[in-house]
Amino acid sequence: MMSLNIIVLVKSVPDPKTPPTLKVDGSLDLKNVKIVVNPIDKYAVEAALQLKERYGGKIIGLSLGDHDNIDIFREIIAMGVDSFIYIKDPDYQRFDTLQKSYVLSRAIKKIEKDLGRVDIVLCGVESSDTNMGVLASQIGEWLEIPSISYVDKILEIKNGSIIVKKIIEDGFITLRSRMPVVLSIADTGYEPRIPSLRDTIMARRREIPIWKTSDLSLEFRETVLKTVRFKQIESKRLGKIFRDEDVDKMIDRFFEELKRDGVSLLR
């Protein structure tokens, strides 16, 4: 049986159910925000667990942030990852996405020193706070390995390569890649497991090592992206009603209008 070394990247985000509000100066008011695990990252964790169940191996969870609420990661441990490492940096909020991916890729390099080659790095397709969706490709670049974004499902690992079903604009495509590889997992092909009460209790007793970015021998560059300001988006219901005798015609019209508004649809 093969044995895979898998790293799952998990981000802490403000609870999407109660998003932060804006202060008068336009900055985010994070004071009363509840921090949770980025919901889509749980699909990546599930993908990792299913790989381990099928091929054997070890899963390490990895997160970068500036808060002290490490308890939120216990749910990921309860789901079944073997260990979890949290990198804490007080300057995290000032990092741009390239710096974040740089820190994470250095941490992956450090983990490799103890663990041996990491075969697969997984993350969710995007975070619910910034919705950038660029982490997988950036990590791939930093580590100089292939990356595939928007993976619906990992189909198979064979002869050192991995076969995945990837979501594309109007459907799916099956891709083969050599390993190591970075994959971002969508919330379509997997159903994250709910940990048992026993595993939840046991997870509370587990230690979560906290690393500092100063331990990672980093050479920081200038931030490429700068946050100019945040703006509250107002969403409105259009409440459009289609009235027509023929149901098929109404459906066609509905899709036409969506298309006209720039909504792309999976078939």
Added chain:
Amino acid sequence: MPWDFEFTKEQEDLRMVIREFAEKHIAPRIIEFEEKRMIPNEIIEGLAKLDVFGVVLPEKYGGLGLDPITAGVILEEIVRADLTFSLAVAYLVHTSWGYIASKYGSEKFNEEIITKAAKGRLWIGIATTEPQAGSDVAGIKSEARKEGSYYILNGEKAYISGIREAREQFPDGGGHLTLVYTDKTKKHRGMTFFYVPMRSPGITYRLEKEFGRKGWSFGSFAMENVKIPEEYRIGEEGRGFYIAMEGFDHARAYIALANAVGTKRALEIAAEYIKQRTAFGQPIAKFEGVQFQLAQHWAEAEAAYNLAYKALWALKKEMEGKINRFEVTKICATAKYFAVTTAKKALDDAMRWMGAYAYTEENPVALALKAVKSYDWAEGALEIMLLIIAREVLGREFIR
């Protein structure tokens, strides 16, 4: 007394586990519970996988060994998702009587039965009531006689929850802690408790068409020369009545919590409705006549909720040997009485605010009211609760 209204972090973690499962898998299907008169297997299996059936059972036998307060936190999430109370019954009966069975059962019984109960492979229920004896427990007629290392049981039990589930649905079946006489001349002191597997030869049963909480079966079973190994005796001969009373305290505390939480949830649902629905040109919620009723019921439900947790706290203290039996019985009876009486009034009013829409089979408030009605009797009639409270307040000499 120092008092802390906060749950521990562990309890909050466990709450979130059950909430996630309940929102995803339970809440969308409760109408199906009622229509099919059963809980789908996937839900039972899913809860079993999460260790829900082993919460208070000893770690030594595969349970989690958690306390009644933590068991209450889990019950809260089950009730919030299922206002039919079918799953609440499944959980709280098994949790209460499973604990009692384990506490007083033999080593062999624990190894054979409790290990399976903790994994949710087997369900444990309670059978004291008979066709002619409910609150009047001493009036039961079922009896057991000893033959070698077995007991032979005969009699009939009525209005019992979970017969079908213990016979057919759980992979390893299940059984009921069944109260019978081993010596009729000694009255209460002649009663003994047995674990009676519902798949035993000699058991016949009949199911009722219940008024509410239809997802968990409710019926009668007859025992004709049912052979039960002596290891399935729960506690000593002659201690059955007292062990049953202890088990009722557990069940009453959980019932109190289920009623309080169910009421709060139903009030939330009704509140959402009356904020949307208008009458005479404004939302129903703007009428003070409705507001005052809502506020009053909310206050009572909140009081019932805290009283229920006091009862669960008392059970925890009893496990730690820090409180006496009579005090526990008094608190549990008080909690059940208050929670059930206030729940019925609140749910009745909440249905009225919701108008004719409330009078449908799918209205969650109506489902809750039908379920709560069962607690006029289940695990001790409300009048018995009053007798217990009066006895403890006035003294035994004032009770006939």
